[in-house]
Amino acid sequence: KPPILVPDLAARLGLKPFNIMADLIKIGVFPAPNQPLEPDIAAKICEIHGFTFEREKRDKDKGFHKEVEVIKEPEAPKQEPEDLLKTRPPIVTIMGHVDHGKTSILDYFRKSKVVSGEAGGITQHIGAYQVIHNDQEITFLDTPGHAIFSDMRARGADITDIVIIVVAANDGIMPQTLEAIKHAKKAKKTIIVAINKCDLPSSNVDRVKSQLAENGLQTTDFGGDTEFAEVSALTGKNMEDLLELIALQAEVLELKANPKATARAAVIEARVVPGRGTTATVIVESGTLKVGTPFICGPYAGKVRSLINDRGAAIKSAHPGMPVEVIGFEELPNVGDHLTEMKSEREAKSLASERQEAQRLVRLKPQHRNRMEDLYSMV
Ligand code: GTP
Numbered sequence: 001k002p003p004i005l006v007p008d009l010a011a012r013l014g015l016k017p018f019n020i021m022a023d024l025i026k027i028g029v030f031p032a033p034n035q036p037l038e039p040d041i042a043a044k045i046c047e048i049h050g051f052t053f054e055r056e057k058r059d060k061d062k063g064f065h066k067e068v069e070v071i072k073e074p075e076a077p078k079q080e081p082e083d084l085l086k087t088r089p090p091i092v093t094i095m096g097h098v099d100h101g102k103t104s105i106l107d108y109f110r111k112s113k114v115v116s117g118e119a120g121g122i123t124q125h126i127g128a129y130q131v132i133h134n135d136q137e138i139t140f141l142d143t144p145g146h147a148i149f150s151d152m153r154a155r156g157a158d159i160t161d162i163v164i165i166v167v168a169a170n171d172g173i174m175p176q177t178l179e180a181i182k183h184a185k186k187a188k189k190t191i192i193v194a195i196n197k198c199d200l201p202s203s204n205v206d207r208v209k210s211q212l213a214e215n216g217l218q219t220t221d222f223g224g225d226t227e228f229a230e231v232s233a234l235t236g237k238n239m240e241d242l243l244e245l246i247a248l249q250a251e252v253l254e255l256k257a258n259p260k261a262t263a264r265a266a267v268i269e270a271r272v273v274p275g276r277g278t279t280a281t282v283i284v285e286s287g288t289l290k291v292g293t294p295f296i297c298g299p300y301a302g303k304v305r306s307l308i309n310d311r312g313a314a315i316k317s318a319h320p321g322m323p324v325e326v327i328g329f330e331e332l333p334n335v336g337d338h339l340t341e342m343k344s345e346r347e348a349k350s351l352a353s354e355r356q357e358a359q360r361l362v363r364l365k366p367q368h369r370n371r372m373e374d375l376y377s378m379v
């Protein structure tokens, strides 16, 4: 380990050596010129200036980090008592190449006209909807085929239970299909394949299946374990089977949440709507989100002013697995952040201002670190 010398320490803290000497005298240490400091003494000096002293195993990672203290938000309990857990709806994300029929499939399930309402029929944003199948709720996230997955992941893949990969039987596997498969596998999600547009004369289901097998998704009829359905969102063919497959997989996963826990929800979309202000679509992960609930979401505080369900109706509360639009954010939240219920508005606000302050400090940190690193490379 290299010795800790006063000029180095001073430079790393953005001070002059005489400042450090003055501090040393104050704490009763009188080092001879060029005498290395003991680590605990260096730590004390760092502390005086609001830094944490750390010596790490690898020399090049050594650094001093500005201490950033943050009030903790209520944490999601790792394990909830079994009796408080209730079955929650599966969160199913529909992915696939542009125009392969993701929105049409969801549209068929919803028996509404989402597709025709979209600008140019291209999904511009993530849509979150619920479908009731045999008295069971299923939550669907529609995704744009052209979205890059990193963005998607922030938007919902980490809260996704099941991924539906949609492949148009006439087109076969395309670049975005591969992308979706790759990431769903990496994230270890349950995958169900919907081979769509089977009504078209140009459809070639066998070709799709062999392409799937080449990409590690061997369908059950070929001795693999990938569940699939040959569907047409246009005619409705086998669409009920697809829903049934989803329901079965959801049962296998035994998805549960505690509706009485502190409310927590993941932001999957946020925007400013004229007349409504800042709104965000969230999926409730645990607890029950109610109108009037104060919350923290990343660096921003808020209070639920109203909740709007996927059919555009105002509701009073949202249970686990439910997608809901929340109005009442102080600022536009970040997609991927989690909204967490706080005890009071005051607490939410004070945590928010601490976080904003912490962000400011973190932004300053790289400057310190660069300077420190330069110096250490000279030691
Ligand atoms: P993006 O959101 O842009 O990625 O597209 P998408 O995957 O959501 O596709 P969308 O549902 O918008 O459908 C694209 C086109 O395919 C539309 O013109 C649909 O009418 C058509 N389509 C969807 N499903 C079927 C189907 O089963 N059969 C036929 N023949 N056409 C379909």
Ligand code: MG
Binding pocket: 102, 103, 104, 121, 122, 123, 142, 143, 144, 145
């Ligand atoms: Mg779409």
